[in-house]
Amino acid sequence: MTVSAALNPMPGTLYVVATPIGNLDDITARALRVLRDVALIAAEDTRHSARLLQHFGIATPLAACHEHNERDHGGRFLARLQAGEDVALISDAGTPLISDPGFHLVRQARAAGIRVVPVPGPCALIAALSAAGLPSDRFVFEGFLPAKAAGRLARLEQLKEEPRTLIFYEAPHRLLECLGDLERTMGVDRLAVLARELTKTFETFRSLPLGELRAWVAEDSNQQRGECVLLVAGWQPPPEEAVSAAALRVLDLLLKEVPLKRAAALAAEITGVRKNLLYQAALERQG
Ligand code: SAM
Numbered sequence: 001m002t003v004s005a006a007l008n009p010m011p012g013t014l015y016v017v018a019t020p021i022g023n024l025d026d027i028t029a030r031a032l033r034v035l036r037d038v039a040l041i042a043a044e045d046t047r048h049s050a051r052l053l054q055h056f057g058i059a060t061p062l063a064a065c066h067e068h069n070e071r072d073h074g075g076r077f078l079a080r081l082q083a084g085e086d087v088a089l090i091s092d093a094g095t096p097l098i099s100d101p102g103f104h105l106v107r108q109a110r111a112a113g114i115r116v117v118p119v120p121g122p123c124a125l126i127a128a129l130s131a132a133g134l135p136s137d138r139f140v141f142e143g144f145l146p147a148k149a150a151g152r153l154a155r156l157e158q159l160k161e162e163p164r165t166l167i168f169y170e171a172p173h174r175l176l177e178c179l180g181d182l183e184r185t186m187g188v189d190r191l192a193v194l195a196r197e198l199t200k201t202f203e204t205f206r207s208l209p210l211g212e213l214r215a216w217v218a219e220d221s222n223q224q225r226g227e228c229v230l231l232v233a234g235w236q237p238p239p240e241e242a243v244s245a246a247a248l249r250v251l252d253l254l255l256k257e258v259p260l261k262r263a264a265a266l267a268a269e270i271t272g273v274r275k276n277l278l279y280q281a282a283l284e285r286q287g
Contacts, residue, residue, distance in 0.1 A: 012039070012086040014077075014109045016102065018095040018121030019052060021227075023199035026122045032056055034119050039085035042077050044092050044101050052090075065089065067101045074108045081114045088119075095123040099143045099169050125167045128195035128229035133207060135234065139165040145178060152178065156185040166232040172225050179214040182232060186210060191233040197226040243281050247271040251278055252285065260286060 015034045020026040035041060035058050042065035043049035049062055065077065077087050091100035109116050129136050142159070145152045145168055159166060170178050175194075182192065188211030196204040204223070208216060210232070217223045243251075250270050254263035260282045267282075268275035 010084055011112075011114050012081045012084050013115045013117050014081055014106070015086065015088040015117050015119050016096050016106065017088045017090050017119040018123060019049075019090050019093060021094045021122045021124050021127065021199055022197065024052075024055060026199060027056070028119070028121045031119050031121055032058070034086075034088055035060060035090070037086065038088040040077070040080055040087050042087055042089045042105065044090070044096075048092050049090055060088075065101060065105060070101050071104045074105045077105060078108055078112055078114070081109060082112065093122075093124075095121065098123055098125065098141075122199070124169070124195075124198055124227070124229050127198045128193070128231060129165070129167060131205060132193040132195060132231045134165045134191070134193060134231050136165065138234075139167055141167045144169050144171070145181075147174065149177065149181065152181050153185065156181055160185045161235045163234040163236070165234050168230040168232070170228055170230055172228060175224055175228060175230075176214065176217055178230065179210065179217060182230070183210040183214050186232060186235070188212075190235075193231040194223070195229040195231065196223065198229070200226070202226065241274070241277060243273055243277055244271075247273045247278065248281060248285075251282055255282060255285065 015038060017031050017034055018028075019031065035053065035056070038060060041049065041053070041060050041062050043062050044066050046062040046064050053060065053062070063076070081087055089096050089102050089105060091102065094100070096102035097106065106116055125141050129139060140159075140162055142155075145155055168178070182190075189209045191207065192210045192213050193205060193207045194213060194217065196202070206213065206216065206223075247267060251263060251267040254266050257263070258266065261279065264275055264279040264282045267273070267278045271278075
């Protein structure tokens with residue numbers, strides 16, 4: 001046991017604190033209390049977070065915890081935690097770890113037996129989903145798509161038959177390209193929602209089929225600025241084709257003469273209707 005652990009048998013707590021995504025009024029009372037009370041704040045960008053803390057009159061020291069140093073320097077924060085000090089983790093905006101650094105630190109802290117406590121609050125994907133008007137009972141958060149077209153198209157190909165609502169983060173300068181690739185893979189008619197500048201002065205929600213949404217963004221360069229979340233309606237299987245009365249008549253005649261499987265195959269050849277559909281119809285007709 002180290003000297004500090006002997007003096008301070010209770011390790012500190014790592015608080016994972018959400019901060020505003022635009023509107024500073026969205027910070028929670030609990031977040032402010034925790035940020036005031038901890039010994040140290042681990043921040044993605046200390047200069048950016050210094051402005052936030054200054055706005056709220058918080059003087060807690062800041063230390064950098066960004067994606068380049070998180071894995072190696074996590075030990076620095078762990079040592080403070082193990083010595084009994086509380087540490088808060090914040091990112092530049094919204095909830096840490098959600099397309100932001102923090103995962104390695106949280107994992108290391110948990111592995112070291114340190115209590116990790118979330119202090120929930122703003123998160124762009126949840127804010128967008130809560131007001132987009134797309135099904136929200138099940139959804140998939142894909143974060144940022146690959147920046148290069150080939151990787152992006154490959155990922156979208158894998159997602160095109162995903163039935164849950166899809167949520168993407170996108171950088172404004174790639175929005176048009178991304179909409180073009182979504183249109184190409186998911187089709188012009190798939191409903192999508194662009195949620196821009198959430199909680200800010202120019203907050204915009206636009207819900208249109210992908211083809212129209214891409215054209216709308218292409219025509220208005222203002223829509224290609226600021227921060228945005230893209231939501232795409234999940235894939236819906238095409239409605240079952242109805243088997244025509246004429247095809248069923250052919251099927252019925254064949255069912256009297258040959259076994260069910262053969263009847264469905266022959267009826268498919270004669271009528272051009274899919275064999276599976278006729279097979280199902282034959283099963284139903286024979287109870
Ligand atoms: N951790 C953040 C969260 O909880 O949402 C996300 C950080 S990620 C680096 C930044 C991306 O989140 C932006 O590129 C954008 O896609 C989305 N985002 C953040 N703030 C936003 C806002 N006010 N309006 C729309 N999208 C936002």
